[in-house]
Amino acid sequence: MALIECYECKRSISPEAMTCIHCGAPMTGKHAPLQVSRPATATSTISFGSLPRNKAVTDAFVAEAAPASALEPKVMPAAAGRRRRQQAEQAAEQAVEQQSYVDGVRPVEGWLKVMAFLMPMMFVWFLLRRGHSLKQRLFGFGWLALLIFCVAIAPTPPPV
Known part of the structure; x- marks a missing residue:
């Protein structure tokens, strides 16, 4: 996979990134990945304190952990x-x-x-x-x- 250049900071980032990992600029144009629809009930944001927020940057998505299956064996110490x-x-x-x-x-x-x-x-x-x-x-x-x-x-x- 080839890296692309951010239009704001000119650093290399992944073409699958929705935002630049260095400056937070959203990807637009031909290199922007497809928007993935997310369920509204399972989204939550991760806060890093009182940092300034860029409204153009999408919030991080945290998937909820699935409950452990009752069929899986429970791991216990010997x-x-x-x-x-x-x-x-x-x-x-x-x-x-x-x-x-x-x-x-x-x-x-x-x-x-x-x-x-x-x-x-x-x-x-x-x-x-x-x-x-x-x-x-x-x-x-x-x-x-x-x-x-x-x-x-x-x-x-x-x-x-």
């Missing part, structure tokens, strides 16, 4: 996506826990059964966690009491 996945996983785990405690009683895990049987002095206390039933606690602490009673009544060996 941390937000990771956080949402973690929250979803936690909610799924809580839902599984709630399903397993339908009757409100927490099941005794296998490791706790074995360790409470072998070393009740240490592991029976885990039955005091929230959710275990009174029946489970009575079995665990009853086993501990039985072992303590057996040790207490065991005959002591004679001194050597």
Whole structure:
């Protein structure tokens, strides 16, 4: 595209320019571009303060931004996506826990059964966690009491 010369300031400008970018003179004559019709409701002016205005120069046209389409995916930082996945996983785990405690009683895990049987002095206390039933606690602490009673009544060996 060839540049043309402004008739007022004699500087080079684009032939598609409606006004000179240097002096603001409107383009007239054979080099003037076709006037583009603009909707009256979507026009707005840009003000640069209290500069003198040339009435021959047309006002700048600012197109209104179109609203974002609901079909386009929302761009989000990776941390937000990771956080949402973690929250979803936690909610799924809580839902599984709630399903397993339908009757409100927490099941005794296998490791706790074995360790409470072998070393009740240490592991029976885990039955005091929230959710275990009174029946489970009575079995665990009853086993501990039985072992303590057996040790207490065991005959002591004679001194050597």
